[in-house]
Amino acid sequence: MAKYLLLKHYRGAPAAVNDVPMDRWTPEEISAHMQYMQDFADRLEKTGEFVDGQALAPEGSWVRYDGEGRPPVTDGPFAETKDLIAGWMIIDVDSNDRAVELAGELSAAPGAGGKPIHEWLEVRPFLTAPPTVTE
Amino acid sequence: MDELLLRSLTPSVLGVLVRRGADFAAAEDAVQDALVEAVRVWPGDAPRDPKGWLVTVAWRRFLDATRADASRRRREDLVDEEPAPGPAPAVDETLQLYFLCAHPSLTPSSAVALTLRAVGGLTTRQIARAYLVPEATMAQRISRAKRTVSGVGFDRPGDVSTVLRVLYLVFNEGYSGDVDLAAEAIRLTRQLAVAIDHPEVAGLLALMLLHHARRASRTAPDGSLVPLAEQDRGRWDTGMITEGVGILQAALARDRLGEFQAQAAVAALHADAPTAEETDWVQIVEWYDELAGLTDSPVVRLNRAVAVGEADGPRAGLAELAALSESLPRHTAVAAYLHERDGDLLTAARLYAEAALKAPTLAERDHLTRQAARLNAGLRS
Numbered sequence: 001m002a003k004y005l006l007l008k009h010y011r012g013a014p015a016a017v018n019d020v021p022m023d024r025w026t027p028e029e030i031s032a033h034m035q036y037m038q039d040f041a042d043r044l045e046k047t048g049e050f051v052d053g054q055a056l057a058p059e060g061s062w063v064r065y066d067g068e069g070r071p072p073v074t075d076g077p078f079a080e081t082k083d084l085i086a087g088w089m090i091i092d093v094d095s096n097d098r099a100v101e102l103a104g105e106l107s108a109a110p111g112a113g114g115k116p117i118h119e120w121l122e123v124r125p126f127l128t129a130p131p132t133v134t135e
Numbered sequence: 136m137d138e139l140l141l142r143s144l145t146p147s148v149l150g151v152l153v154r155r156g157a158d159f160a161a162a163e164d165a166v167q168d169a170l171v172e173a174v175r176v177w178p179g180d181a182p183r184d185p186k187g188w189l190v191t192v193a194w195r196r197f198l199d200a201t202r203a204d205a206s207r208r209r210r211e212d213l214v215d216e217e218p219a220p221g222p223a224p225a226v227d228e229t230l231q232l233y234f235l236c237a238h239p240s241l242t243p244s245s246a247v248a249l250t251l252r253a254v255g256g257l258t259t260r261q262i263a264r265a266y267l268v269p270e271a272t273m274a275q276r277i278s279r280a281k282r283t284v285s286g287v288g289f290d291r292p293g294d295v296s297t298v299l300r301v302l303y304l305v306f307n308e309g310y311s312g313d314v315d316l317a318a319e320a321i322r323l324t325r326q327l328a329v330a331i332d333h334p335e336v337a338g339l340l341a342l343m344l345l346h347h348a349r350r351a352s353r354t355a356p357d358g359s360l361v362p363l364a365e366q367d368r369g370r371w372d373t374g375m376i377t378e379g380v381g382i383l384q385a386a387l388a389r390d391r392l393g394e395f396q397a398q399a400a401v402a403a404l405h406a407d408a409p410t411a412e413e414t415d416w417v418q419i420v421e422w423y424d425e426l427a428g429l430t431d432s433p434v435v436r437l438n439r440a441v442a443v444g445e446a447d448g449p450r451a452g453l454a455e456l457a458a459l460s461e462s463l464p465r466h467t468a469v470a471a472y473l474h475e476r477d478g479d480l481l482t483a484a485r486l487y488a489e490a491a492l493k494a495p496t497l498a499e500r501d502h503l504t505r506q507a508a509r510l511n512a513g514l515r516s
Contacts, residue, residue, distance in 0.1 A: 023488035023507035030505055035357070055500075058492045 003051060003092050004099040006106060007122035010058050012083025017118030018111045025112045033117075036109040044091060044102070053089035060084060090126075099123050140185065141170055143326075145256040148189045150228020153235070157197050160281040163253065165200060169193035229254065230330040234293025237301040238284050245280035246301045247308075252277050254326075255319055265314045298327065299339050299395065306343050317347055328382075337386035338396030344379030345402035348372040360502040364411035376406045397426040401438075416446035433463050441469055449477035467493060468503060475510065484510035 022030060044050035062075040062082070075082075089106075093099050103121045111117035145166060152162035169192040173185075182188035236250040248266075251257045257265075263273035306320035324340045352366040383399045400422045408414040423439035426432075436459055444452020452473045459466060471486035487507035494500035 021488075022504050023484070023491065024511055025508050026512045027505045027508050030501070030508055031357075031359075034501065038357075055497050057495075 001092050001094060002096075002099075003090055003126040003128065004096075005122075005124045005126065006089045006091065006099075006103050007124065008086045008088070008119070009122070010084040010086040013120040013122070016111075016120065018113070018115050019117075020112035022111075029110065029112060029114060032110050032114060037106070040106055040109075041089065049091050049093050049098075049102070051090035051092050053087065055087040056085055058084060058086070096125065099125070141173060142256040144186050144189055145170065146229040146232050146254045148186060148193055148228075149253055150232045151190050152193055152197055154228060154231065155194070159235070159253075159285050160278065161197060161200060162193075163281070165193045165197035168196040229326065231293075233298045233327060233330075235284055235287060237293060237298040238287055239294070239297060240283055240287070241280055243301070243304055245276055245283070246297075247304050248273060248276050249280040249284070250301050250323070251305065251316075251319065255323055257314060257319070261314045265308065265316050295331070295333055295335065299335060302327070303339060303343075303395075306346075317343070317350070321347060334386040334389050334391045335393040335395050337382050338393055338399050341379045341383035341386065342395050342399035342402055344375050344382070345399060345406050348375035348379065348406065354498070358498060359505075360498045362502075363405065368409070371406065376403075379403065380406070392425065392429070394426065394429050397422050397429060401426075414445070416442055420446050433459060437463050437466060437469060441472070444473045444476065449473045453477065464493075464495065465490070471503075471506065475506075480510050480514055484514065 022033075025033070041050055041053060060082075064073045066073040091099060091102060093102065100123060103123045107119050107121050108116040109119075111119075148169065149162055149166045152165060153159055157165070166189070169189050172192050173189060177185075232254050233250070236253050237246050241249065248262055251262045251265075252259065259274050259277060260270050262277075263270040266273065302320050302324050305323070306317050308316045321340070321343050324336065324343060328336045328340050349366065349371050351372070352368070352370040353361055355361055379399065380403050383396065383403055386396050387400070401419055404415050404419050404422070419442045420439065423435060423442050426435045427439060436455070440452050440455035440459065443455045453470070456466070456470055456473065461467070467486050467490035471483045471490055474480075474486060475483035484507050487503050487510065491500050491503035491507060494503055
C-alpha cells in the first residue's frame with residue numbers, strides 16, 4: 001500500500017471542462033456536488049483506502065524568514081496570482097493506477113447543470129521508506 | 136463504580152493537594168493513582184466519605200513519590216501540620232483550581248486544556264480527540280501549562296472574568312468525537328455557579344443553556360447550516376430554555392449587569408419567540424445597546440446592525456453597517472443579507488459570493504455559496 005495526496009485547487013490548476021464558478025450553480029447542484037464528494041469519501045473508508053481529508057480556506061500567504069530580529073516576509077496583496085490549494089484527501093491504495101483511477105472519479109463530481117466538472121486534480125505520492133522486501 | 140462521582144470529586148481532591156503545597160503536576164499524578172486505586176477497591180468496600188478517602192490515598196501517593204526527593208523533610212513536616220482529611224467544603228478547592236487553570240500567564244488554548252484536564256477530569260486522549268490533535272501534542276500542551284503555573288501561589292483570588300472567558304471558549308468549541316465540550320462547559324459552569332455567587336457566572340450559564348437548547352436544530356442532517364429564522368422551533372429544548380431564562384432573570388434582578396447577562400438576554404428573546412416573525416427585535420436592539428456600552432466590541436455593533444435591520448428595516452441596518460470597518464468578520468455576509476432584504480438582489484448575490492470566500496468554516500462557506508447560488512438562479516429565470 002502507498003499513500004497518495006489528491007489536491008484540489010482554487011486556482012492554479014488548468015481550467016476544468018465544465019468551468020462555472022460555484023455561486024453560478026443552483027443550490028441543488030451544490031448539494032449534489034457535496035453529496036458526491038461525501039459518498040466518494042465514505043466509499044473509500046469502507047474499502048479501507050481513505051486516510052484523511054480537509055478543506056482549506058481560499059486565502060493564504062507565502063511566508064519567508066527575513067533574517068535575525070526581523071519579522072517574516074509575507075508576499076503582500078497579490079493573492080489572485082497564486083496557486084491555491086482548496087483541499088486535500090489522503091488515500092492509501094495498492095498502486096499508482098488505483099490512485100489515478102480514484103482521482104479521475106473524484107474529478108467527475110457533478111457541477112453546473114449536473115454535469116461532471118472534469119476538474120484537474122493533482123495526485124502526489126508520499127515519499128516513504130521502502131517496504132520491507134519479503135521474498 | 137460511579138465514574139461521574141469520581142470525575143466530580145477529582146478537582147477538589149487535586150485542589151486539596153495543591154493547597155497543601157504539592158506541585159501541580161505531582162499532585163495530578165498522585166490523584167490519578169488514587170483514582171485507579173478507587174476503581175479497584177470501592178466496588179468491594181465503598182468508603183463512607185469518598186472525598187476524604189481519595190485525599191488520604193492521593194496524599195500518601197504524593198508523599199511516596201516525593202519521599203526520595205531532597206525536599207523530603209520539608210514535605211513530611213507539611214503532613215504533620217495538616218489536619219486529618221475529613222468532610223470539607225468541597226467547592227472551595229475546586230474554585231481555586233478554576234482560577235489557577237485560567238491564570239493570565241497561560242495562552243487561551245493552554246488554559247482551556249488545563250481546565251478540561253484538572254477541573255473537568257477528562258483524559259488527555261479525550262481532550263486531544265475533541266480538539267483533533269494528536270494525543271502527544273495535547274500531552275505536551277498540558278504539561279507545559281502545568282509547568283507554567285507550578286510556581287503560582289494558590290491563595291490569591293483570581294479574576295472571575297478570566298475563568299468565564301475560558302469556560303466560554305470550551306463551550307464554543309462544540310464537540311467532536313466522544314466528548315461534548317459544550318455539555319462539559321455547561322457542567323463546569325454549573326459547578327462554578329454553585330461555588331461562587333456572581334451574576335456574571337449565572338449570566339454565562341444562562342447563555343450557554345439558551346444556545347445549547349437550540350443546537351440540534353442548527354444543522355441539517357447533511358451538516359449544512361440552518362439559519363435561525365428557518366430552524367424547526369419544535370426541536371428546541373424547552374426545558375433547557377426555561378431553566379436558562381429562570382437563571383437569567385434571577386441574575387438580572389440583582390442589577391449588576393455584565394456582558395454575559397446581556398448576551399443571554401438577547402438569546403432569551405430569540406428563544407422566547409414562537410416564530411421568527413414574532414421575535415422582539417426592538418428589545419433585542421436595546422440589549423445590544425447595553426452590550427455596546429459594556430464592551431464597545433465591533434462584533435457587538437455588527438450584530439446590532441443586523442438587529443436594527445430587522446427592527447427598523449434593512450436601510451436602517453445598512454446605515455449602521457456603513458459606520459463599521461469592512462474587515463470585521465462576517466461584515467460582508469451581513470451586508471449581503473441586508474441588501475437582499477432591501478430588494479437589491481444583484482448586489483446581494485455578489486456580496487454573498489464574496490462573503491463565502493472569507494467564511495471561517497466549511498459549513499458557513501457552503502451556506503453563503505448556496506445563498507449566492509439561490510439569488511443568481513432566481514435572477515437568471
